[in-house]
Amino acid sequence: MKSKLSLLILIAFVMVVIAISELIGIRPITIGSLKISLLPLVFAIVITMVLGMAIFRKGFMKQIYSKANVGFSSKYLIFIMLPLMARYGADVAPKLEEIMKVGWVFLLQELGNLGTVLIGLPIAIALGLRREAIGSTLGLGREGELAYISEKYTLDSPEGRGVLSLYIIGTLFGALFFSILAPIMHSLGFSIEALAIASGVGSASMMTGSSSALVAIAPEMAITINGYAAASQLLTSFLGTYTMVFLAVPLQRFMYNLMVRGGKK
Structure with missing residues (x-):
């Protein structure tokens, strides 16, 4: 009771x-x-x-x-997100033909997921992190990265502590960060369509924060923004694991061993 x-x-x-x-x-x-x-x-x-x-x-x-x-x-957050994802799935349908015309752009944006390795890893190592940097820079620290690190290293390892730290930080500040970053990027000259596609980073809350901020800037483009963001999010969820395993992991291993002499392979 x-x-x-x-x-x-x-x-x-x-x-x-x-x-x-x-x-x-x-x-x-x-x-x-x-x-x-x-x-x-x-x-x-x-x-x-x-x-x-x-x-x-x-x-x-x-x-x-x-x-x-x-x-x-934490346990039942997914049930709150399911109606949201169903809504975004419905947003894709009206713009499906338009999305198919620029389909290669959605595939190309997947390479942006490597930014956490290319940019984040050198910074993490410069700050003094070692094995923790592997967990915290493999991706945005969402469920895919969390599952991979926990299976390969366990969450009770330096790598596990790294990915868990990023998971918690992303949960607390992710949506807030992206809802502010999107209008900043727009003011620098990036188009609404490009930022809508970039909103699909693999996290529903972060994507919602970013796309909602863009809709606030251009409400007349709400259907396009939500459609592009949802399509990008779905694609990232589908291809994100393959991008991580076949591109991010080898690249990260190579860079880590290059920058940290004697690092364990």
Whole structure:
């Protein structure tokens, strides 16, 4: 009975946070010539993160952020994402013919997943990471990378700690980061279509944050943005594992052994 009550309180809390975030609405901020639209999604993440800090996590709030509630939320997050993915699947259909015409672009953007290795690995090693860098730079640290690292090295290894750290950081800050990055890239001259395709990074929450920010910039292109982003996300989910295993892993191994003498193969 106590656990059910705690769960009901959690659901009520989430609904209140959503309501507050929607009331705040989309808030544009201008930095020089740069205009960034902060979405309700951003405010919801910030509110829940701030209230989850130790200073606020007392009494009533401690019950909401209990280990049982956190475990429940993590375990059943997929059920919340399923309707969203069904919606994105429906968004692909109206733009299917257009998407097929630029199909090679969607395939080419898969090479962008190697950026975590090409850029992230040298930075991680420069910061002093060693085997942890292998787990934290193989990809965005989503389920595919988490599964690969856990099977090959176990999560109780330096590589496992690396991928788990990135998984947690991505969960906390991923959607927030991409919802701000997308309008910044648009202000630098990147087209809406290109950024919509780039939104499909392999994480539903990150893709939603990015594509929603783009829709806020160009609401008249909402169908195109959501269609391109959803198609890119589906393709990344399908090809991401093969890109990781056959391209990212060999490249990372080569670069790691090159930059870290005596690194274990």
